[in-house]
Amino acid sequence: MTKRYLSIAIVLCIVLSMFVGCGGGNKTNDKDITNNEQTTNEDYGDTGGLKLPITTKDNVKVTWMTAHPNVEWDNTPLIKELKKRTGVELVIQNVPSDAYQEKVNTSLASKDMPNMMNVNTAVANTYGEQGAFVALNDHYDLIPNFKSVVVDNPDNNWYLKSYSTEAGNVYGWPIMDLQRRVNHLYMYREDIFKKNGLEVWKAGDTDGFYQTLKKSKMANNFWYYQQAGWGLNGGAGSMSFNEDSKTWEYSRTTDNFKDMLDFFQKLYKEGLLDPEFITNTQNDWIAKMAAPEKSFVTFDWISRMDLFPMQVKAENPDYELSPAPPIGPTGQHFQLSDLSWYGVVISKTTPNNMEALQLVDYLFSPSGATLNTIGVEGEWFNFDANNKPVYTDPELKALEKVEINNLAEKYGLWNQSMYVRCDRRSLYHSLTPKEQAANDIIVNYDLFAPKDPILRFGDAVLERNNEIITNLDTKAYELAMNYVIHANYGNAEWQKWLADAKALNVDEVEKNYNDAQKAYDAQ
Amino acid sequence: MNNIKTTNNVMTQSLTKVSFKSKCTASYYKFKKSRQLLIIFLPGLIFYLLFRYAPMYGILVAFKKYSPFLGVFDSPWVGFKNFKSFFNSPDFFLLFKNTFLIGFYKLLWGFPVPVIFAIILNECRMPKFKKGIQTMSYLPSFLSVVIVCSMAIDFLSPSGGIINRIIVAFGGESIYFMIKPEWFRTVYIGTGMWAGIGTGSIVYLAALSNIDPQLYEAGTVDGCGRLRAIWHITIPSILPTVTIMLILSAGSIIKVGYEKILILYNAATYSTSDVFSTYVYRRGLQGGDFGLGTAVDLFNSVIALILLYTTNTLSRKYSETSLW
Numbered sequence: 088m089t090k091r092y093l094s095i096a097i098v099l100c101i102v103l104s105m106f107v108g109c110g111g112g113n114k115t116n117d118k119d120i121t122n123n124e125q126t127t128n129e130d131y132g133d134t135g136g137l138k139l140p141i142t143t144k145d146n147v148k149v150t151w152m153t154a155h156p157n158v159e160w161d162n163t164p165l166i167k168e169l170k171k172r173t174g175v176e177l178v179i180q181n182v183p184s185d186a187y188q189e190k191v192n193t194s195l196a197s198k199d200m201p202n203m204m205n206v207n208t209a210v211a212n213t214y215g216e217q218g219a220f221v222a223l224n225d226h227y228d229l230i231p232n233f234k235s236v237v238v239d240n241p242d243n244n245w246y247l248k249s250y251s252t253e254a255g256n257v258y259g260w261p262i263m264d265l266q267r268r269v270n271h272l273y274m275y276r277e278d279i280f281k282k283n284g285l286e287v288w289k290a291g292d293t294d295g296f297y298q299t300l301k302k303s304k305m306a307n308n309f310w311y312y313q314q315a316g317w318g319l320n321g322g323a324g325s326m327s328f329n330e331d332s333k334t335w336e337y338s339r340t341t342d343n344f345k346d347m348l349d350f351f352q353k354l355y356k357e358g359l360l361d362p363e364f365i366t367n368t369q370n371d372w373i374a375k376m377a378a379p380e381k382s383f384v385t386f387d388w389i390s391r392m393d394l395f396p397m398q399v400k401a402e403n404p405d406y407e408l409s410p411a412p413p414i415g416p417t418g419q420h421f422q423l424s425d426l427s428w429y430g431v432v433i434s435k436t437t438p439n440n441m442e443a444l445q446l447v448d449y450l451f452s453p454s455g456a457t458l459n460t461i462g463v464e465g466e467w468f469n470f471d472a473n474n475k476p477v478y479t480d481p482e483l484k485a486l487e488k489v490e491i492n493n494l495a496e497k498y499g500l501w502n503q504s505m506y507v508r509c510d511r512r513s514l515y516h517s518l519t520p521k522e523q524a525a526n527d528i529i530v531n532y533d534l535f536a537p538k539d540p541i542l543r544f545g546d547a548v549l550e551r552n553n554e555i556i557t558n559l560d561t562k563a564y565e566l567a568m569n570y571v572i573h574a575n576y577g578n579a580e581w582q583k584w585l586a587d588a589k590a591l592n593v594d595e596v597e598k599n600y601n602d603a604q605k606a607y608d609a610q
Numbered sequence: 611m612n613n614i615k616t617t618n619n620v621m622t623q624s625l626t627k628v629s630f631k632s633k634c635t636a637s638y639y640k641f642k643k644s645r646q647l648l649i650i651f652l653p654g655l656i657f658y659l660l661f662r663y664a665p666m667y668g669i670l671v672a673f674k675k676y677s678p679f680l681g682v683f684d685s686p687w688v689g690f691k692n693f694k695s696f697f698n699s700p701d702f703f704l705l706f707k708n709t710f711l712i713g714f715y716k717l718l719w720g721f722p723v724p725v726i727f728a729i730i731l732n733e734c735r736m737p738k739f740k741k742g743i744q745t746m747s748y749l750p751s752f753l754s755v756v757i758v759c760s761m762a763i764d765f766l767s768p769s770g771g772i773i774n775r776i777i778v779a780f781g782g783e784s785i786y787f788m789i790k791p792e793w794f795r796t797v798y799i800g801t802g803m804w805a806g807i808g809t810g811s812i813v814y815l816a817a818l819s820n821i822d823p824q825l826y827e828a829g830t831v832d833g834c835g836r837l838r839a840i841w842h843i844t845i846p847s848i849l850p851t852v853t854i855m856l857i858l859s860a861g862s863i864i865k866v867g868y869e870k871i872l873i874l875y876n877a878a879t880y881s882t883s884d885v886f887s888t889y890v891y892r893r894g895l896q897g898g899d900f901g902l903g904t905a906v907d908l909f910n911s912v913i914a915l916i917l918l919y920t921t922n923t924l925s926r927k928y929s930e931t932s933l934w
Binding site: 093094095192193195196198213215217218219294361362363365366368553554556558561562564565567568569572590591 | 633646649650652653677679680681695699700701718760763764767768769786788789876878880881884889892
């Protein structure tokens with residue numbers, strides 16, 4: 088009898104355990120109410136016209152779903168300071184970055200959304216129009232920083248043209264002042280160059296680059312990141328604005344793109360491009376860069392020039408990585424924007440949404456930017472004679488170089504989803520000598536490629552563009568990879584690709600972009 | 611005459627009433643007798659009802675422009691637009707061919723291996739050795755797909771991979787397997803076989819352990835050697851299990867997931883590696899095209915059902931074993 092009841096109890100436990108994963112959600116318990124200190128007399132710097140505190144009500148909590156791993160975000164010093172200044176208690180719900188989009192979808196479906204999330208334009212505009220998110224344009228009176236920096240600033244109000252919906256609503260918050268002028272660049276092994284008497288090529292001297300590789304008989308291990316060097320837009324974008332004809336074109340059917348493929352094909356054929364560039368993982372690349380003689384030219388984040396030597400100091404004290412000018416006939420480098428899409432949206436259906444809106448506006452003010460990216464002056468840091476922050480904490484003082492992740496762990500700053508505005512005096516913007524040299528190569532010689540406009544499309548056209556570009560990109564990558572690795576690929580294959588692109592409606596997507604450009608210019 | 615008919619009707623009705631009542635009683639007693647088994651069955655039933663049957667209303671998403679915010683029922687209908695978009699995609703037939711061939715070769719080469727492994731292991735006369743091999747064979751299945759694929763890419767590397775070193779040592783030339791479309795299916799299926807051989811053989815080992823040892827003794831008496839015993843006793847004994855597993859596997863030929871392919875494939879191998887799920891993954895990246903994803907899955911499920919039904923029917927016709 089006892090055995091029978093025991094087995095029934097076990098079965099019931101198994102059944103109940105299936106319900107464990109259901110429902111729930113992140114319900115925060117109400118804590119004891121703590122009194123907000125009235126801080127209107129304290130000077131927190133320039134709040135851009137936003138009055139502090141934002142609220143004097145007790146127990147106002149807002150939630151922000153972020154994706155910044157390996158840091159403890161509960162009740163950090165930043166959160167406490169924000170509560171002190173604004174009266175709003177921020178609760179961070181951190182999720183893994185590869186599961187973030189899924190979490191966004193789940194939140195939308197369950198209508199149990201955090202106050203703030205970071206989403207792309209399509210999600211912001213589609214679900215915003217369906218009533219999920221607060222339209223920023225309905226509340227300019229509450230967000231003076233957004234109004235002054237974006238709406239009223241003629242250099243920045245392109246943001247509204249590019250990212251608002253057809254109905255004129257804008258749902259997503261931008262990011263400002265994050266980008267350094269140059270974040271990525273070509274790099275070469277200066278120690279090997281010196282050893283072999285090699286000279287660095289000049290910007291745009293693609294043949295010089297080729298000859299240098301030939302002389303050293305070593306390969307480079309990057310692969311067409313920089314279409315800008317061949318007169319195509321920055322990064323590796325699909326659509327490119329032709330500055331000469333002032334029209335949009337699909338970048339991978341242009342003659343410039345073919346020239347670029349021909350160049351890399353030549354490199355591959357002569358063993359001057361890493362033969363495993365297709366399957367290299369991040370770890371493979373790091374191993375090759377750190378090895379003494381394995382590879383010597385690459386394209387990556389400029390801080391590697393300081394990080395790699397530190398890593399290999401013991402085995403190879405002579406290791407030196409230095410910045411190099413862009414290759415490609417134009418010798419240009421893609422330009423980063425001071426203001427760009429960040430996608431912070433405010434849920435319309437979650438309590439305290441107006442407080443959440445104003446909290447983000449505070450972080451978008453100079454005062455909030457300083458707090459979120461440097462800290463509390465006089466308590467956590469002080470500015471030195473060069474206007475660089477020096478932290479007072481003994482653990483930070485002991486570090487050779489304070490990185491932004493150290494500030495995240497210590498004070499809760501620099502959450503990847505939260506820095507809507509940065510203070511350019513922060514450590515992130517302090518360049519090491521190597522980073523400064525990288526910056527100077529591009530800035531001093533004005534090698535920036537012009538920025539392409541960011542166009543706005545209606546839902547149906549956007550969907551059609553995405554469909555066509557996905558199909559085109561698939562075929563383009565296939566053609567590009569095979570073109571580079573097979574020496575017998577040439578004009579015949581290129582012409583076949585152009586014919587395939589026509590069949591895949593490349594003309595239609597180019598027309599859509601050019602029509603959108605006309606509408607953009609007419610605004 | 612009418613009285614007889616009426617009497618007959620009354621009698622028939624009485625008989626029917628008694629029959630129904632006794633049916634209920636019989637059912638009650640059956641239930642009472644088997645209640646423990648039914649209780650054990652209960653979690654599985656609830657699981658299937660909650661997580662397999664209840665969500666079936668989600669099939670509607672295939673016919674809608676789905677918005678998670680509006681929900682399944684409030685999202686607008688688009689009819690067969692998602693299916694048209696899918697069938698009209700430029701490489702539909704190539705995707706279908708790749709998906710089918712990968713699934714088919716997975717079945718052709720991957721299905722017999724755990725069976726053969728189970729039979730060979732069953733013939734092992736050293737218990738400790740057998741257990742050791744069995745345990746080691748389970749280990750790869752604990753490795754994530756990412757690790758298995760990374761190992762495969764490393765082993766097959768043209769510069770330092772062990773496979774190419776062996777080839778070069780025998781006087782051959784290094785082969786860059788990962789960029790050759792003709793090698794993709796072999797790599798995909800080979801890694802799957804290596805990772806799944808242990809767990810795949812569990813069902814067959816269980817079936818083999820149920821074979822009556824007296825059959826082997828009788829075979830020995832009749833002069834059967836080891837191979838003959840395998841051919842005449844072992845294989846026929848586990849044939850029903852193999853048939854059922856084959857029927858179940860046949861239904862999943864068309865269902866090739868994207869996770870492993872995403873790690874192993876690259877643009878140079880698209881002609882053999884691009885499948886329905888990777889195409890949907892790329893389209894989905896643009897903003898979560900749930901409608902298209904559901905339409906493709908529904909299409910896959912219909913094909914899987916047809917294959918399952920066909921295989922089961924053929925099995926029922928030509929052998930004594932079938933799922934239903």
